[in-house]
Amino acid sequence: MKEPLEKNIRCLKNHLIFWINHVILDNHKREKNMMRLRPPAWIVFIFCFALPVFSQSHNLHVYRVFISHSQEFETLRDFDFTVAGTNFGRWIDVICSDASAERMKAKGLSIKKIDTAHSKAKESALLDGFHNYAETREFLHQIALNFPAITRLDSIGASVQNRGIWALKISDNPDADEDEPCLLIEGCIHGNENHALEVCLYFIQYMVENYGVNSEVTHWVDNREIWVVPLVNPDGHEAQRRYNANNIDLNRNFGYWWGFTASRYGTAPFSEPETQAIRDLALQIKPYGSLAFHTSGRVILYPWAYTSAPVAPDDALFQETARELVDSINVVDPAIQYNFRRSGTWYWHGGEHNDWMYSQYGMLSFTVELMTSQSAPPSDHENEVVLPAFRVMLRRPDKGGITGRFFDSSTSSPLPATFKIKEIFDEEQLTPRKADSLTGRFIRFLPQGDFTFEAHVPGYKKIVRPITILSNDSMRVFDFFLKKDADLTLKNYQIYDDGDGAIHPNGILNRGESAQLNLKIANVGIKPSTQVLGIVSSESPDLILLENDLSFGTVSGGEEKFASSPIAISVSPQALPGQKIPLEVQLRDLEGNKWVFTFALRVQGFFDDMEKEGREQWTHDTFGDTPNSHDDWQYGIPNGESGDPGFPHSPQFVWGNDLGSGSWNGAYQNNQHNFLQMRTLNCSGWTNIYLQFYRWLRISSGDEAQILVNNQVVWSNYRRELKDKKWNLQIVNISQIAAESDSVVIRFCLQSNNSGSSGGWTIDDVMVNEEILLSVEPEIVATSPENYRLLPNYPNPFHDVTQIRFSLTKQVAVDLAVFNVLGQRVKTLILRQLPAGNYLFPWDGTDESMRPVSSGIYLIQLKADQQMFSNKIMHVRDEQ
Ligand SMILES: [Zn+2]
Numbered sequence: 001m002k003e004p005l006e007k008n009i010r011c012l013k014n015h016l017i018f019w020i021n022h023v024i025l026d027n028h029k030r031e032k033n034m035m036r037l038r039p040p041a042w043i044v045f046i047f048c049f050a051l052p053v054f055s056q057s058h059n060l061h062v063y064r065v066f067i068s069h070s071q072e073f074e075t076l077r078d079f080d081f082t083v084a085g086t087n088f089g090r091w092i093d094v095i096c097s098d099a100s101a102e103r104m105k106a107k108g109l110s111i112k113k114i115d116t117a118h119s120k121a122k123e124s125a126l127l128d129g130f131h132n133y134a135e136t137r138e139f140l141h142q143i144a145l146n147f148p149a150i151t152r153l154d155s156i157g158a159s160v161q162n163r164g165i166w167a168l169k170i171s172d173n174p175d176a177d178e179d180e181p182c183l184l185i186e187g188c189i190h191g192n193e194n195h196a197l198e199v200c201l202y203f204i205q206y207m208v209e210n211y212g213v214n215s216e217v218t219h220w221v222d223n224r225e226i227w228v229v230p231l232v233n234p235d236g237h238e239a240q241r242r243y244n245a246n247n248i249d250l251n252r253n254f255g256y257w258w259g260f261t262a263s264r265y266g267t268a269p270f271s272e273p274e275t276q277a278i279r280d281l282a283l284q285i286k287p288y289g290s291l292a293f294h295t296s297g298r299v300i301l302y303p304w305a306y307t308s309a310p311v312a313p314d315d316a317l318f319q320e321t322a323r324e325l326v327d328s329i330n331v332v333d334p335a336i337q338y339n340f341r342r343s344g345t346w347y348w349h350g351g352e353h354n355d356w357m358y359s360q361y362g363m364l365s366f367t368v369e370l371m372t373s374q375s376a377p378p379s380d381h382e383n384e385v386v387l388p389a390f391r392v393m394l395r396r397p398d399k400g401g402i403t404g405r406f407f408d409s410s411t412s413s414p415l416p417a418t419f420k421i422k423e424i425f426d427e428e429q430l431t432p433r434k435a436d437s438l439t440g441r442f443i444r445f446l447p448q449g450d451f452t453f454e455a456h457v458p459g460y461k462k463i464v465r466p467i468t469i470l471s472n473d474s475m476r477v478f479d480f481f482l483k484k485d486a487d488l489t490l491k492n493y494q495i496y497d498d499g500d501g502a503i504h505p506n507g508i509l510n511r512g513e514s515a516q517l518n519l520k521i522a523n524v525g526i527k528p529s530t531q532v533l534g535i536v537s538s539e540s541p542d543l544i545l546l547e548n549d550l551s552f553g554t555v556s557g558g559e560e561k562f563a564s565s566p567i568a569i570s571v572s573p574q575a576l577p578g579q580k581i582p583l584e585v586q587l588r589d590l591e592g593n594k595w596v597f598t599f600a601l602r603v604q605g606f607f608d609d610m611e612k613e614g615r616e617q618w619t620h621d622t623f624g625d626t627p628n629s630h631d632d633w634q635y636g637i638p639n640g641e642s643g644d645p646g647f648p649h650s651p652q653f654v655w656g657n658d659l660g661s662g663s664w665n666g667a668y669q670n671n672q673h674n675f676l677q678m679r680t681l682n683c684s685g686w687t688n689i690y691l692q693f694y695r696w697l698r699i700s701s702g703d704e705a706q707i708l709v710n711n712q713v714v715w716s717n718y719r720r721e722l723k724d725k726k727w728n729l730q731i732v733n734i735s736q737i738a739a740e741s742d743s744v745v746i747r748f749c750l751q752s753n754n755s756g757s758s759g760g761w762t763i764d765d766v767m768v769n770e771e772i773l774l775s776v777e778p779e780i781v782a783t784s785p786e787n788y789r790l791l792p793n794y795p796n797p798f799h800d801v802t803q804i805r806f807s808l809t810k811q812v813a814v815d816l817a818v819f820n821v822l823g824q825r826v827k828t829l830i831l832r833q834l835p836a837g838n839y840l841f842p843w844d845g846t847d848e849s850m851r852p853v854s855s856g857i858y859l860i861q862l863k864a865d866q867q868m869f870s871n872k873i874m875h876v877r878d879e880q
Contacts (some may be wrong), residue, residue, distance in 0.1 A: 009468045061653035063101050065092050066110040071712065071736065073347040075107050078713070091859075129378030130194040133163055133234045133790040139201055140166050140230070147208040150174060150221050156229070157277025160245035163234035165277045170207050179439050181397040182225040184287040185390075186278065189250045189294070189353065191236020191243070195381055196293035196371045200230035203390055215855070217875075220394045223821075223857060227285055235273055248272050252351040254279070256359045257306035260350025262716070269351065282357060286436070289364035289393050289445055292353055296376070297369035298338045300325050300389075303359075305343035305352035309735050312358060313426040315342070316447040320398065321364060328388035335383050343367065362398065362433050364445060368872075396445060400469040402453055402476045404870065405440040409481040414440025415457050417482070422452040428845040434559060448473075458524040459557070461485045474796055477859060477870040487525030488532065488587050490597040491560055494518050497586060511603055512573035518566035529589040530554045536567060538583045542575040543601070550585075571603060579603040605689075606681050606768040609650045610635075617679040618655060624751070630759075631674045632658040641666025643698035643759035650728045650765050657750055657760025658694075668752055668760040675749040676706075676761070681768055684742035691732045691746060693766040696724045698759035700752075705761060709737045710745040727764070734768075744768070748799035788812070790862040790869035793843075797874035804829070806862050806869075811835045815863040818843060819870075826853060845875050853875060 030282060065076055076092070079100050096104075104111050131139060133508060144153035152174035155164040161180040167718040171180065187200035207226070210217035220226070230622040231237055244250055248266045252258075255269035270276050302318040304311070322340035329338045329387045343352065354365035368389060370382050397403070406417040416437040421444060425432075435455075444453070455463040460482035467476060496516040517536070523529050534550035546568035557563050575581070580600045587595040608616040613635050620633035636653060640646030641660040648654045657675055660666035691707070691714075699705050699722040706713040714732050738744050746768070748761050791805035804816065816830040826847050843860070847853050855877045 001013055005554065021344065055798070061095070061098060061101070061113055063094055063096060064112045065094055065104065067092055072109060074713065075109060076104065077347070079104055087103065089791055096538065131197060133231065133238050135167060136197065136231050137164065138200070139812050140168050143168060143204055143208055150211055151208060156281045157273055159233070159235045159274055160272070161235045165229065165232065165274060167227055167229045168204055169279060169715065170204065170221060171221050171224060171230065172222045178225065180223055181443060182227065182285045182287045183393055184282065184285065184290040185228040186232050186290065187230045188237055189292060191233040192240045192294040193374060195295050195376065197230050197237065198378065198381055199293050199370060199383050199386060199840065200228050202232070204228055206387065211504070214569045216733045222423045225285065225396060227281065227287070229278065229281070232278060234377065244272055244274055245274060250274050252349060253355050254351050254353050254356035256352070256356040257350035260306050260348065265351050265678045282361070286361055288397060288445070290357055290366070291389065291393055292365070292367050293401040294367055295374045296371040298336070298340060298372055299369045300340040301343040301354070301367040302340070303343065303355050303365065303367065305348070305355050306350040307348055307733060308342065308344040309733055313360065313424050313429060317364070317445055320447045321392070322366065325366065325389045325392050328349065328392050329386055332385045332388065336382060353613045359429065360431050362430065364762040368629065395681055397443065398475055398872070400447065400473040400475065401445040402467055402478065404478040404480065406435050406438055406455060406457070406480050406482060409483045414438065415482060416440065417442070417455045417457045419444065419453065419455040421446065422454055424451070455480060457482055459484055459487065459526045461487060474792055475872055477872050479868050479870060481629040481866070481868065486523055486527040486529040486557065486591065486593060487527045488521050488525050488529055488555065488595050490519060490585060490599065491522040492520040493599065495601070496566065511571055511575050514568065514570040516566040517569050518562050519550060519553060520560060520562045521555065521587065525556055525631055528554055528555045528556040529591065529593065531590040532587055534563065534585055534587045536583060536585050538581060540581045542579065544570045544572065546570070546769040572667055575603045595828035602769065605683070608766050610653045610655060610764050611651060615654070618676060620674065620676045621674070628669065628671040629674065630669050630672040632664070632668055632672065633674060633676050634659040634661050638762050639666065643723065645696040645762055649694040654762050656762035666759055667757045668750060670754045670757060671750050673751045675747045678746040678766065680743050680745050682743050684739050689738045689768065691734050691768050693730055694727045694764045695730050696762040698723055699761045700758040702756060703750070703752040706749040707732060708749060709734045709744055710741055712737050788862065788864045788867055790860070792872055793860060793871060793873055797876045798845070801842050801844045802873060804843060804860050806839050808834060808836050808864060812865045816841065817861050819859040819861055821857050826858065
């Protein structure tokens with residue numbers, strides 16, 4: 001039952017007040033009729049996004065906070081409140097005290113009181129009509145009992161209160177770990193989001209009942225491994241609470257940017273048994289994608305959740321898939337329309353499920369926020385409506401991308417090669433992807449576009465293959481046979497200042513500066529590489545290379561070596577701060593091998609190694625109105641007292657709270673508010689700006705360390721204890737704030753309360769630049785010419801005849817054949833020498849004896865000159 005929009009708008013106020021008075025306030029008793037009288041659902045959302053409750057005050061009210069910019073969230077989340085409702089991108093209703101509301105106003109938030117006095121809400125919902133824990137367990141056991149050929153039920157862990165966390169696997173041969181793409185489905189990580197559980201059970205029922213009936217379902221059960229964990233948080237579900245029994249928000253407890261959220265994230269990443277169970281399952285099955293169901297908001301969310309910028313390296317792929325998910329849902333019922341967005345553009349939260357899955361496995365992971373209200377009754381479910389989303393995810397491994405296996409060319413044993421897409425890989429954000437060590441299998445989804453696929457195993461020749469993905473392309477299948485070799489890689493580079501001989505960190509140079517550049521290479525191969533010579537060049541007019549020849553002599557297998565002498569370079573005075581200067585290095589050896597690498601030097605934005613006091617005009621002072629405010633910032637050498645470091649990060653000097661110089665003890669005092677401030681930095685025209693520095697930070701519980709950019713908080717410890725035991729690199733993206741102004745002022749603040757004290761800030765090697773400057777691992781662009789190509793065949797899937805297309809650049813012996821998924825040769829199509837040219841060869845879906853083959857997936861394999869290519873195709877026989 002969908003109500004017209006106008007009526008919804010007219011009724012908004014009445015309904016909202018109704019809802020607040022009845023659903024929130026009087027929910028202590030379970031009133032069955034309540035759910036039928038719920039407000040028009042699109043108005044009031046409860047939330048996956050519910051922020052934690054801090055306040056114990058009795059004098060609570062509902063305020064509407066108008067949100068037009070994500071910065072307002074950052075301001076808002078410093079306050080104590082709970083979420084009562086939200087309207088995406090426009091406002092958020094919060095329950096808080098009048099005093100809190102006044103403080104929000106003072107911070108510049110636009111806010112309006114909505115209700116009259118009420119007491120604090122108790123989270124609860126009616127479980128009538130929803131499956132409780134025991135019913136869920138019984139449902140899964142019955143499925144496993146009735147469909148043993150295609151399901152298996154595992155307990156993957158136990159909750160805090162010792163309830164089983166159940167995972168149902170749906171696949172043919174369910175007890176075998178087959179070489180099939182794996183999809184993970186999860187529900188109810190937030191215990192009171194009941195529809196999220198129901199949709200998983202519905203999907204299970206749909207799959208098992210349609211196996212052998214519906215050809216699509218049959219295909220997926222036969223060719224995928226589908227794991228469903230319908231109830232991730234059984235304790236929370238039983239109590240009808242969002243959190244688990246330890247009061248932790250499980251969707252903040254995952255190990256990527258963990259702790260980067262206000263509270264209830266746990267004592268450590270994966271501190272909770274429920275998140276451990278999901279983590280361990282994912283590590284075991286290595287899924288290509290996941291759907292995690294929540295309520296509410298009719299929106300599909302994808303990484304990153306922890307930040308709004310930078311976007312995930314695979315943002316284009318996420319967007320393309322999210323659009324497909326939403327389009328597939330929105331055609332079902334015109335009255336039910338979903339949207340999609342990057343999680344982090346809503347508000348930032350670390351330790352999130354999808355962020356971790358994606359960062360670990362490049363997994364295509366989505367959150368589906370069902371319904372428009374968390375309190376929607378069971379009869380209002382959207383189970384059928386979102387069914388096409390499962391279909392989109394299950395179909396994905398047959399769509400654009402590259403898959404196959406890696407083998408040793410001489411032994412044919414599988415190799416766990418590291419692979420990446422040159423245009424997408426981002427080593428700061430993602431764990432490099434590796435092929436499966438047992439099978440050598442890799443899979444990499446790609447959106448439309450031109451890419452370079454690179455794969456590498458130390459000791460073997462690199463694989464570099466250009467790949468073009470068109471819309472509606474099928475997955476390209478290649479099996480790679482890697483040859484052992486001498487294999488050089490650019491390992492590192494160093495830049496020495498001509499003046500003082502100091503090493504510049506990570507390839508940063510000042511404008512107009514002359515320097516010495518030296519390169520280190522490594523032979524990660526097995527055979528020696530002899531008389532290695534290199535030539536350095538740059539397209540940039542801003543880099544002058546006074547020499548360009550490098551010589552390395554012989555580099556044996558496993559050896560790392562600098563060039564025998566560095567080369568002189570200088571940066572033009574016209575170069576822009578933050579500018580990237582590309583360099584190319586070509587290497588060759590006496591054996592005739594060639595390698596090409598590119599990397600970049602960057603022109604300095606801001607860098608202070610703190611070695612000259614006053615050079616960068618740091619200032620420090622007290623702030624605020626605490627009576628004992630005390631400015632204890634010191635410049636000098638830390639002496640290791642009160643948890644401070646005993647040595648600087650770079651040669652000698654640092655800035656810090658009470659370094660212990662003079663008669664001080666190294667610890668900050670109680671009730672102090674002070675800051676260290678950087679000079680104003682002009683950054684007009686910069687994008688993607690990062691603050692990077694080394695810190696040794698010791699803060700006792702209740703005290704707060706903050707980083708402010710233009711007076712806005714970009715980082716805080718949120719008053720929790722923090723004890724650095726080494727120098728830690730900290731990187732903060734300040735692009736958003738810097739974009740609002742031509743210049744930035746950065747402040748490191750400390751605010752202590754009246755109990756406990758520790759070493760405070762110690763800060764060294766501060767840099768503000770346009771890029772993350774972490775790694776000197778170069779991009780590798782070595783390419784080998786493509787002599788043979790197997791193009792996607794057409795049509796695919798096919799009924800009668802499909803055309804196999806391939807091209808040869810020279811005369812060569814060709815073996816073109818069809819294989820089934822078990823690797824058995826079904827039919828040899830061509831086995832002879834062919835001259836160079838483009839070929840089109842038909843296959844009519846018959847085997848060697850001209851009998852029609854059954855419907856299903858087949859591999860077309862082209863072998864030419866020791867190289868092998870394959871394409872997956874699908875044959876669909878006409879109904880007999
Ligand atoms: Zn949720």
